[in-house]
Amino acid sequence: MESKTQEEASIIKVSSLHCIDLANSDLRQLAVSLKQACPICACLDCGFFYVINHGISEELKDEVFKQSKKIFALPLEEKMKLLRNEKYRGYAPLHDQLLDPDNQVRGDYKEGFSIGVLCPKDDSRDNPFYSPNIWPDPDVLPGWRATMETFYQEALRVCKAIASIMELALDLDVNYFDKPNILGNHNAVMRLLHYEGNSDPSKGIYASGAHSDYGMMTNLATDSVMGLQICKDKDVKPMKWEYVPSIKGAYIVNIGDLLERWSNCLLKSTLHRVIGNGHERYSIPFFLEPSHECIVECLPTCQSENNLPKYPAIKCSTYLTQRYKEAHADLSIYEK
Numbered sequence: 001m002e003s004k005t006q007e008e009a010s011i012i013k014v015s016s017l018h019c020i021d022l023a024n025s026d027l028r029q030l031a032v033s034l035k036q037a038c039p040i041c042a043c044l045d046c047g048f049f050y051v052i053n054h055g056i057s058e059e060l061k062d063e064v065f066k067q068s069k070k071i072f073a074l075p076l077e078e079k080m081k082l083l084r085n086e087k088y089r090g091y092a093p094l095h096d097q098l099l100d101p102d103n104q105v106r107g108d109y110k111e112g113f114s115i116g117v118l119c120p121k122d123d124s125r126d127n128p129f130y131s132p133n134i135w136p137d138p139d140v141l142p143g144w145r146a147t148m149e150t151f152y153q154e155a156l157r158v159c160k161a162i163a164s165i166m167e168l169a170l171d172l173d174v175n176y177f178d179k180p181n182i183l184g185n186h187n188a189v190m191r192l193l194h195y196e197g198n199s200d201p202s203k204g205i206y207a208s209g210a211h212s213d214y215g216m217m218t219n220l221a222t223d224s225v226m227g228l229q230i231c232k233d234k235d236v237k238p239m240k241w242e243y244v245p246s247i248k249g250a251y252i253v254n255i256g257d258l259l260e261r262w263s264n265c266l267l268k269s270t271l272h273r274v275i276g277n278g279h280e281r282y283s284i285p286f287f288l289e290p291s292h293e294c295i296v297e298c299l300p301t302c303q304s305e306n307n308l309p310k311y312p313a314i315k316c317s318t319y320l321t322q323r324y325k326e327a328h329a330d331l332s333i334y335e336k
Contacts, residue, residue, distance in 0.1 A: 100209025
């Protein structure tokens, strides 16, 4: 009971986040806003912010959530026919992910469906994350694939627009991140998520355990059901968790671990989790991840004699392979 009381006391109802307006043509002003949202001093703020005037229509967002609900409403037997492959494309059953093994008694109380880079079936490039996507039968879910492909491209466009602002914020050349070895051959993944049940942190039960995102950044679309919480400073004990509300017309963007490494912690990834409250909740995160060949090392503009690199250089595929493997169940458990 004492641990539960401490947990409840550590929750602040609603977080206040900065907002980036993509309709603003003054990119340098946006870069300043981005630095305010993700400063080096995590106690002042964090790597989460809202994005508005992004150009994604509400009609498209409503349709993609409508289609997302349809696939999760299928019988489990039908969903298991779309089971994810070894490259994490397709359906992930309840408890497939375990994001906080130190504090969770079992996997996350959510199911998901992942869609990666849109490529033809005969594509054979050597990439640990590159694979044809798994699609439901169009006779079962007509129009489903077209909706997902359209939303994928729109979310990618928004992420690349934010990356352009980050270039200015980090004093980089224009289109620095758009190089072939970075985002020119990206590995972005869109994931449909369906949460259910009640969470009980005192018992290690979470809709999604505490974690930071692995890649460069995440663009998150949510429904109106509260559940997402962030911890702006993970070193403060007990941790202070704040709810992030959904705002109509806005997307929630957060910095990933690779961008924190690139920027030498100037832009910080932030610990977050999802708490279930008994209501069904749906969300669609779009994870922007660089080329698997990309070497992520401290940017020249983010280091000096008095601010040496905090992380060693690492190949993107090496880092992501390890993180994905640690967080997902072995596919063999689904074999009959």
